[in-house]
Amino acid sequence: MGNSEVLTRLRAFVEARDWAQFHSEENLAKSISIESAELLECFQWSGDADVTRVREELADVLTYAYLLADKLGVDAENLILEKLEQTEEKYPVNKARGNSAKYDQL
Amino acid sequence: MGNSEVLTRLRAFVEARDWAQFHSEENLAKSISIESAELLECFQWSGDADVTRVREELADVLTYAYLLADKLGVDAENLILEKLEQTEEKYPVNKARGNSAKYDQL
Amino acid sequence: MGNSEVLTRLRAFVEARDWAQFHSEENLAKSISIESAELLECFQWSGDADVTRVREELADVLTYAYLLADKLGVDAENLILEKLEQTEEKYPVNKARGNSAKYDQL
Amino acid sequence: MGNSEVLTRLRAFVEARDWAQFHSEENLAKSISIESAELLECFQWSGDADVTRVREELADVLTYAYLLADKLGVDAENLILEKLEQTEEKYPVNKARGNSAKYDQL
Numbered sequence: 001m002g003n004s005e006v007l008t009r010l011r012a013f014v015e016a017r018d019w020a021q022f023h024s025e026e027n028l029a030k031s032i033s034i035e036s037a038e039l040l041e042c043f044q045w046s047g048d049a050d051v052t053r054v055r056e057e058l059a060d061v062l063t064y065a066y067l068l069a070d071k072l073g074v075d076a077e078n079l080i081l082e083k084l085e086q087t088e089e090k091y092p093v094n095k096a097r098g099n100s101a102k103y104d105q106l
Numbered sequence: 107m108g109n110s111e112v113l114t115r116l117r118a119f120v121e122a123r124d125w126a127q128f129h130s131e132e133n134l135a136k137s138i139s140i141e142s143a144e145l146l147e148c149f150q151w152s153g154d155a156d157v158t159r160v161r162e163e164l165a166d167v168l169t170y171a172y173l174l175a176d177k178l179g180v181d182a183e184n185l186i187l188e189k190l191e192q193t194e195e196k197y198p199v200n201k202a203r204g205n206s207a208k209y210d211q212l
Numbered sequence: 213m214g215n216s217e218v219l220t221r222l223r224a225f226v227e228a229r230d231w232a233q234f235h236s237e238e239n240l241a242k243s244i245s246i247e248s249a250e251l252l253e254c255f256q257w258s259g260d261a262d263v264t265r266v267r268e269e270l271a272d273v274l275t276y277a278y279l280l281a282d283k284l285g286v287d288a289e290n291l292i293l294e295k296l297e298q299t300e301e302k303y304p305v306n307k308a309r310g311n312s313a314k315y316d317q318l
Numbered sequence: 319m320g321n322s323e324v325l326t327r328l329r330a331f332v333e334a335r336d337w338a339q340f341h342s343e344e345n346l347a348k349s350i351s352i353e354s355a356e357l358l359e360c361f362q363w364s365g366d367a368d369v370t371r372v373r374e375e376l377a378d379v380l381t382y383a384y385l386l387a388d389k390l391g392v393d394a395e396n397l398i399l400e401k402l403e404q405t406e407e408k409y410p411v412n413k414a415r416g417n418s419a420k421y422d423q424l
Contacts, residue, residue, distance in 0.1 A: 006183045009190055017197060018204040022257050025160065026153040029146050030256055032167060033351055036142040037249030040135050044242055045234050045418040047132040054131065055178060059189030061138060062171050062182055068164055072157065076168055077112045083165030084115055091123060098124040100363040128363050136362055139245055143355030150348055151312040151340050206257040218395045221402055229409060230416040237372065238365040241358050244379060248354040252347050259344040266343065267390060271401030273350060274383050274394055280376055284369065288380055289324045295377030296327055303335060310336040 007070060010063065028068040035060040116172060134174040141166035219282060222275065240280040247272035325388060328381065346386040353378040 014020055039057035042049035069076040090103040099106065120126055145163035148155035175182040196209040205212065226232055251269035254261035281288040302315040311318065332338055357375035360367035387394040408421040417424065 006186055009187060013190060013194060016199045017202045019202075019206070021204070022206045024153060025155065026149040027257055029142075029149050029155075029160075030252055030348070032164075033139070033142040033146045033355075034249045034253045034256060036135075036139040036167075037246045037351075040139045040242055041246050043132040043135050044246060045239055047130060049131065051178065054135075054174075055180060055185060056189060056192075058138075058171060058174055058178070059185040061142075061167070062175070062186050063189060063193075065164060065168050065171060066186060068160075069168070072161060072164070074161060079161060079165040080112055080168050080172060081115060083162060083169060084119060086162075087169075088119060093122045096123045096125075098127070100125070100128045133363055136242070136358055139249075140355045140359050140362060143245075143352045146348055147352045150352060151345055218398055221399060225402060225406060228411045229414045231414075231418070233416070234418045236365060237367065238361040241354075241361050241367075241372075245351070245354040245358045248347075248351040248379075252351045255344040255347050259342060261343065261347075263390065266347075266386075267392060267397060268401060268404075270383060270386055270390070271397040273354075273379070274387070274398050275401060275405075277376060277380050277383060278398060280372075281380070284373060284376070286373060291373060291377040292324055292380050292384060293327060295374060295381060296331060298374075299381075300331060305334045308335045308337075310339070312337070312340045 006066060010066060010070070014067070023067060023071060025068060025071055028064055028071060031064040032061060032068065035064055112172060113176060116169065116176070120173070129173060129177060131174060131177055134170055134177060137170040138167060138174065141170055218278060222278060222282070226279070235279060235283060237280060237283055240276055240283060243276040244273060244280065247276055324384060328384060328388070332385070341385060341389060343386065343389055346382055346389060349382040350379060350386065353382055 014023065035057060039054065039061055042054050042057060066076050069079060091106070095106040096103075120129065141163060145160065145167055148160050148163060172182050175185060197212070201212040202209075226235065247269060251266065251273055254266050254269060278288050281291060303318070307318040308315075332341065353375060357372065357379055360372050360375060384394050387397060409424070413424040414421075
């Protein structure tokens with residue numbers, strides 16, 4: 001799964017700057033929250049956001065998410081697929097169709 | 107870039123539940139923030155988190171991030187690579203090495 | 213409860229700028245998340261943060277939280293006290309003492 | 319400023335549970351972000367949220383914000399008022415009126 005080019009490039013970027021020392025799991029989790037809020041800021045006062053900014057902030061979220069997945073020794077796209085199987089069971093089609101309620105309120 | 111299987115599976119999951127109606131860019135951005143905070147909650151009182159929970163919450167962040175990328179018509183891994191080029195310029199190795207300061211304070 | 217000066221000043225500030233139109237409950241909730249992440253950013257790479265910045269970001273969180281409370285027609289400090297009664301029951305002293313676990317895991 | 323009852327009650331609550339050991343500035347900042355996202359979750363798919371839940375989640379944000387202010391040795395309502403003076407200068411009425419743009423784009 002996944003394209004090894006992304007990991008190769010991300011690892012080289014971090015190594016060249018000697019930044020692995022800052023990338024504890026906790027710091028990466030904080031960083032994902034911080035970048036997610038910058039993404040949310042594109043939509044702070046309106047649903048109509050600047051696309052270029054949205055792409056850049058989403059890229060930052062994805063970058064830290066990939067770094068955390070790599071730190072955990074898992075493939076980011078595999079994580080998505082594994083979780084999707086659980087979510088498919090939690091939200092069976094016949095109950096969840098057209099419904100945005102949480103699984104425990106379906 | 108990226109593995110088309112993930113997108114194929116995510117799109118089928120959403121379509122079977124008729125959930126595209128809820129997935130505005132803004133709602134996906136909110137969802138990424140919400141899931142990021144659930145990931146952060148694994149580290150609320152300590153840096154030593156339960157790995158299974160961390161993987162599950164990270165999977166949720168990645169899932170919504172992929173859905174937003176797909177909504178924007180861009181490939182998630184391409185986004186990372188494009189942004190990385192900008193970040194490499196903002197944080198030149200000779201200034202950023204071993205330093206966690208923001209680019210405007212290097 | 214609370215000091216009416218804060219509300220008087222906040223309302224005058226908003227009214228002078230005609231900003232009530234932007235302050236839906238949802239937009240205020242997004243704003244609280246955005247400002248919380250700026251507060252978190254003070255601690256992104258270390259627990260040792262710049263106090264002036266922390267105070268400013270905390271002030272922003274509090275400001276939006278007060279505006280949302282006012283929008284809901286409730287007093288911010290009363291909200292804290294009401295919730296505290298619930299939390300005291302959820303976390304009885306004999307079980308919660310010295311323990312950071314969530315109430316459902318005590 | 320502020321009502322001393324809130325601080326008295328919050329401090330007693332924390333002390334009875336011996337929780338000050340968990341309340342580093344950083345952990346409180348994380349907690350504010352986590353609770354802010356639970357507040358945001360009330361609005362995940364729609365601007366029309368359950369008022370009881372909104373009040374409860376806002377109370378949690380306020381509680382941790384007050385605990386952090388207390389940890390910093392500052393009064394929460396004073397913080398709001400001090401920051402308001404800065405914000406009034408950053409957003410002069412003649413430029414900011416009816417405009418949700420950020421100060422550097424006014």
